[in-house]
Amino acid sequence: MLKYKPHALDKALEGANESTGLAVKALPNFAYDEISIRINKIEAEELRLHIKISGKNVELYSGLPFEFNIKVKVPIRQLIQENLAPPQLPPDVQDLIEQSRQQ
Numbered sequence: 001m002l003k004y005k006p007h008a009l010d011k012a013l014e015g016a017n018e019s020t021g022l023a024v025k026a027l028p029n030f031a032y033d034e035i036s037i038r039i040n041k042i043e044a045e046e047l048r049l050h051i052k053i054s055g056k057n058v059e060l061y062s063g064l065p066f067e068f069n070i071k072v073k074v075p076i077r078q079l080i081q082e083n084l085a086p087p088q089l090p091p092d093v094q095d096l097i098e099q100s101r102q103q
Contacts, residue, residue, distance in 0.1 A: 026057045026066050033065075040071075047076050 016024075032055040040048040051070040056063045089097070 022066075023068055026060050028057075029059055030057050030066075031055050042076070045075050045077060046073060048073050 030053075032053065034052065034054045036052045038050045038052075040050050042048075049072040051072065052067065053070070054065065054067040056065045
């Protein structure tokens with residue numbers, strides 16, 4: 001079972017629609033039956049994906065199955081740059097790393 005625990009999601013989803021709110025309730029304890037990603041189109045500088053997630057949350061609606069269909073459209077260049085960039089660690093973690101190097 002995969003677990004989804006969003007951080008600081010409340011403010012980001014204040015204006016979200018009902019479907020998004022349902023996904024946020026279902027995903028923290030979701031038993032996945034299927035996850036699939038289909039590349040719909042690669043056009044010039046743009047990538048289009050269709051992501052399908054199906055399963056259930058036994059704590060929500062008596063375990064009624066859910067199916068989420070997510071469409072993603074992203075500039076390829078941005079996707080590559082963001083995923084190849086070195087991770088940005090929080091300052092306190094960077095300080096701990098520096099302290100351990102000095103010892």
